[in-house]
Amino acid sequence: MTAELIFVGTELLLGDILNTNAQYLSRRLSALGIPVLHQCVIGDNADRLAEALRLALTRSDLVLTTGGLGPTKDDLTKETAAAVCKKRLVRHKESLDAMRAYFSDKGAEMPKSNEKQADLPEGALVFPNSNGTAPGCAMETDGRFVLLLPGPPREMKAMFERSAVPFLRRFSEGVIVSHSVRTFGIGESAMAERVSELLDYKNPTVAPYAKNGEALLRITAKAETEKKAEALIAPVLQTVQDRLCDVIYGVDVSSLEEAVVALLKEKKLTVATAESATAGLIAKRLTDIPGASEVFHCGIVSYADKIKARLLGVERETLQKQTAVCADVAAQMAIGALRQSGAYIAVSVTGLAGPGKDEHGRDAGLAFLALTDGACVWKREVHTGHTEDDCRDYNRTVFASNALHMIYQYAAAFPNKPAGGKPLSV
Amino acid sequence: MTAELIFVGTELLLGDILNTNAQYLSRRLSALGIPVLHQCVIGDNADRLAEALRLALTRSDLVLTTGGLGPTKDDLTKETAAAVCKKRLVRHKESLDAMRAYFSDKGAEMPKSNEKQADLPEGALVFPNSNGTAPGCAMETDGRFVLLLPGPPREMKAMFERSAVPFLRRFSEGVIVSHSVRTFGIGESAMAERVSELLDYKNPTVAPYAKNGEALLRITAKAETEKKAEALIAPVLQTVQDRLCDVIYGVDVSSLEEAVVALLKEKKLTVATAESATAGLIAKRLTDIPGASEVFHCGIVSYADKIKARLLGVERETLQKQTAVCADVAAQMAIGALRQSGAYIAVSVTGLAGPGKDEHGRDAGLAFLALTDGACVWKREVHTGHTEDDCRDYNRTVFASNALHMIYQYAAAFPNKPAGGKPLSV
Numbered sequence: 001m002t003a004e005l006i007f008v009g010t011e012l013l014l015g016d017i018l019n020t021n022a023q024y025l026s027r028r029l030s031a032l033g034i035p036v037l038h039q040c041v042i043g044d045n046a047d048r049l050a051e052a053l054r055l056a057l058t059r060s061d062l063v064l065t066t067g068g069l070g071p072t073k074d075d076l077t078k079e080t081a082a083a084v085c086k087k088r089l090v091r092h093k094e095s096l097d098a099m100r101a102y103f104s105d106k107g108a109e110m111p112k113s114n115e116k117q118a119d120l121p122e123g124a125l126v127f128p129n130s131n132g133t134a135p136g137c138a139m140e141t142d143g144r145f146v147l148l149l150p151g152p153p154r155e156m157k158a159m160f161e162r163s164a165v166p167f168l169r170r171f172s173e174g175v176i177v178s179h180s181v182r183t184f185g186i187g188e189s190a191m192a193e194r195v196s197e198l199l200d201y202k203n204p205t206v207a208p209y210a211k212n213g214e215a216l217l218r219i220t221a222k223a224e225t226e227k228k229a230e231a232l233i234a235p236v237l238q239t240v241q242d243r244l245c246d247v248i249y250g251v252d253v254s255s256l257e258e259a260v261v262a263l264l265k266e267k268k269l270t271v272a273t274a275e276s277a278t279a280g281l282i283a284k285r286l287t288d289i290p291g292a293s294e295v296f297h298c299g300i301v302s303y304a305d306k307i308k309a310r311l312l313g314v315e316r317e318t319l320q321k322q323t324a325v326c327a328d329v330a331a332q333m334a335i336g337a338l339r340q341s342g343a344y345i346a347v348s349v350t351g352l353a354g355p356g357k358d359e360h361g362r363d364a365g366l367a368f369l370a371l372t373d374g375a376c377v378w379k380r381e382v383h384t385g386h387t388e389d390d391c392r393d394y395n396r397t398v399f400a401s402n403a404l405h406m407i408y409q410y411a412a413a414f415p416n417k418p419a420g421g422k423p424l425s426v
Numbered sequence: 427m428t429a430e431l432i433f434v435g436t437e438l439l440l441g442d443i444l445n446t447n448a449q450y451l452s453r454r455l456s457a458l459g460i461p462v463l464h465q466c467v468i469g470d471n472a473d474r475l476a477e478a479l480r481l482a483l484t485r486s487d488l489v490l491t492t493g494g495l496g497p498t499k500d501d502l503t504k505e506t507a508a509a510v511c512k513k514r515l516v517r518h519k520e521s522l523d524a525m526r527a528y529f530s531d532k533g534a535e536m537p538k539s540n541e542k543q544a545d546l547p548e549g550a551l552v553f554p555n556s557n558g559t560a561p562g563c564a565m566e567t568d569g570r571f572v573l574l575l576p577g578p579p580r581e582m583k584a585m586f587e588r589s590a591v592p593f594l595r596r597f598s599e600g601v602i603v604s605h606s607v608r609t610f611g612i613g614e615s616a617m618a619e620r621v622s623e624l625l626d627y628k629n630p631t632v633a634p635y636a637k638n639g640e641a642l643l644r645i646t647a648k649a650e651t652e653k654k655a656e657a658l659i660a661p662v663l664q665t666v667q668d669r670l671c672d673v674i675y676g677v678d679v680s681s682l683e684e685a686v687v688a689l690l691k692e693k694k695l696t697v698a699t700a701e702s703a704t705a706g707l708i709a710k711r712l713t714d715i716p717g718a719s720e721v722f723h724c725g726i727v728s729y730a731d732k733i734k735a736r737l738l739g740v741e742r743e744t745l746q747k748q749t750a751v752c753a754d755v756a757a758q759m760a761i762g763a764l765r766q767s768g769a770y771i772a773v774s775v776t777g778l779a780g781p782g783k784d785e786h787g788r789d790a791g792l793a794f795l796a797l798t799d800g801a802c803v804w805k806r807e808v809h810t811g812h813t814e815d816d817c818r819d820y821n822r823t824v825f826a827s828n829a830l831h832m833i834y835q836y837a838a839a840f841p842n843k844p845a846g847g848k849p850l851s852v
Contacts, residue, residue: 015453027441280709287705301725
């Protein structure tokens with residue numbers, strides 16, 4: 001049992017939109033134990049779409065399409081798929097009623113042009129659209145199945161989960177279970193080296209990934225039941241955790257900020273931020289997590305030297321003698337934020353995000369960070385190595401991740417925190 | 427002359443990564459006047475890749491692949507493409523030297539496994555990789571061309587722009603010129619209605635798009651020369667500007683923050699921020715723009731009530747009687763930020779990002795904003811209408827965009843700013 005995905009839309013071929021449906025459907029089908037071997041994108045063109053559908057039906061048992069179910073004359077997917085599968089289109093009364101209700105809920109009358117959205121292939125299983133007008137469907141042809149889904153991601157996802165997943169379960173060959181181990185402070189290849197023999201395993205598979213200065217390992221098992229898949233994973237996960245214990249910050253967490261907020265809550269700690277180069281990004285990432293208000297109350301973005309001095313009490317002499325990008329300024333910023341906020345700890349960043357060198361000839365990608373709890377100050381110096389013209393986003397992200405990681409390390413060690421000013425990491 | 431894109435990588439079929447290369451290459455080829463009629467994704471499998479390449483060479487003049495140029499045994503694109511095109515692989519000394527230099531710059535020795543990356547199809551035009559090790563190439567086969575590009579977006583983009591674009595220019599049939607008109611404060615359909623008859627034009631085409639609460643129009647013309655394309659666009663752009671003058675904030679700018687920073691520089695104004703619900707996002711977006719330090723010096727993230735009171739001087743009585751999410755708190759936050767920062771203007775946001783209702787039963791998606799220059803305070807109330815479980819990101823983005831738009835409106839009117847407390851917009 002294999003599946004093929006066909007994404008319909010000239011806007012995809014022009015690059016006007018990013019094909020997020022591709023990732024969503026690939027991931028979900030994979031989790032259902034249905035391998036996807038081909039994906040293709042076709043414009044709003046009946047001939048090329050028919051050709052793609054015919055080819056797909058020669059090599060795949062399941063063909064899923066997205067897009068082209070709308071009310072305009074460019075929307076051809078249903079007509080084309082019905083013709084390829086030799087089905088007539090018949091008006092589906094329930095869908096028509098649902099569409100009329102959708103419009104009247106918005107206080108509008110349904111345009112005549114929408115009616116054709118209720119024409120569906122004879123004998124098809126209809127998938128209602130809870131977030132829009134176009135219904136989808138599943139139809140059989142010569143023992144293979146074609147599923148038509150709408151293009152807008154909100155409509156597609158809801159319909160996929162509510163209608164397509166229950167339909168597809170019959171094709172699942174067992175289940176696929178996956179766990180992600182997230183690390184910080186180690187490169188992808190160094191991480192992979194520590195677990196190198198695991199990378200050749202077939203079930204579970206162990207695969208390394210790198211993104212934005214972080215490295216993660218995904219462990220994926222396929223088995224008849226979830227329990228059996230978990231049993232295959234358990235010893236491998238244990239080995240990974242043993243080998244990478246110094247750099248792992250979470251298993252199955254979606255981000256460093258999620259792990260940080262959860263740990264601060266657990267330890268009943270609060271954190272404040274003082275940001276220069278990252279200028280709000282640490283605060284933004286912490287508060288991306290619902291419920292962050294329990295652990296984060298105050299952030300100060302001191303982008304200019306005079307603000308570092310005025311709001312955070314950074315000494316003008318330090319700024320003049322050592323510039324704003326130095327370890328002492330980072331330390332004074334953290335101390336200032338702690339005082340202003342009344343938080344339990346404060347973290348700070350000052351650095352060069354780029355593009356270009358600073359007035360002293362220093363490359364972009366350099367930052368100094370500090371974390372203080374009032375008793376001690378821990379410092380970290382970061383060199384991202386990224387100095388190219390478009391390095392700014394990357395550098396700011398990595399600086400902020402390092403600050404989040406310092407908070408994580410402090411909280412993880414709390415209350416057994418390192419004694420007397422010993423740096424957490426430099 | 428048509429092009430086809432083949433993206434190679436099992437991680438794409440599993441949905442582990444989002445295929446951003448697809449959008450990038452589609453957009454760039456379209457701009458070069460080379461239509462893309464097919465895209466497909468294939469796993470790291472030599473047979474299926476060979477099949478896809480053969481099919482592509484029957485129907486497309488140009489075939490571009492990304493991915494599968496790495497040093498591991500999974501990386502098969504070069505070997506497979508060379509076999510399909512009946513070319514031998516030969517070691518390319520310059521590429522080998524460049525790879526060795528890449529490693530020695532990082533103080534590392536090149537692993538033996540990387541050597542195979544320097545094996546390239548005989549007679550191919552080699553594309554150096556300025557951001558990594560794997561070189562790419564272009565080769566001819568029976569009058570058609572196959573271009574191999576690396577998978578990591580940073581490497582792919584740099585190679586495409588520096589090497590592939592000069593190579594592809596010979597295939598450009600004329601040029602495509604596109605201009606984007608960006609608006610704020612109007613919905614996509616209301617915007618489209620104001621220019622409805624233009625949407626039927628064939629050359630230039632006029633297409634509306636919506637994203638994150640903003641609506642934009644793209645005007646695209648195809649002609650023999652850039653000058654002729656611009657001449658086709660000019661009268662249509664003028665009509666669009668006339669019809670939408672009250673909501674346009676920029677033509678060919680990449681974001682609201684870019685327009686805001688440019689306008690603040692032009693007017694020699696500085697802005698400070700006081701953020702609650704957006705918690706650093708406005709500051710982060712302003713400072714995404716290189717050179718923002720000229721116009722932005724200070725931001726205060728007052729996520730907790732006590733910080734609003736302590737750092738921004740918001741009255742505890744107002745907080746108690748009206749809650750933290752009200753117009754008066756927004757106004758006092760802006761006034762406080764102005765005083766703390768010494769900036770020319772200050773903007774503030776307090777609101778409910780969600781998920782869920784607040785303790786007074788108010789829905790997520792509500793925010794109060796204020797902007798002050800010390801003489802007047804302008805206020806705005808925002809209802810995004812988004813209350814679903816995953817509304818948080820959207821709401822924060824739209825709140826921040828509204829704050830940026832208030833700054834834009836103030837700066838656009840400066841020095842002819844509205845007199846005596848007249849609201850810019852509520």
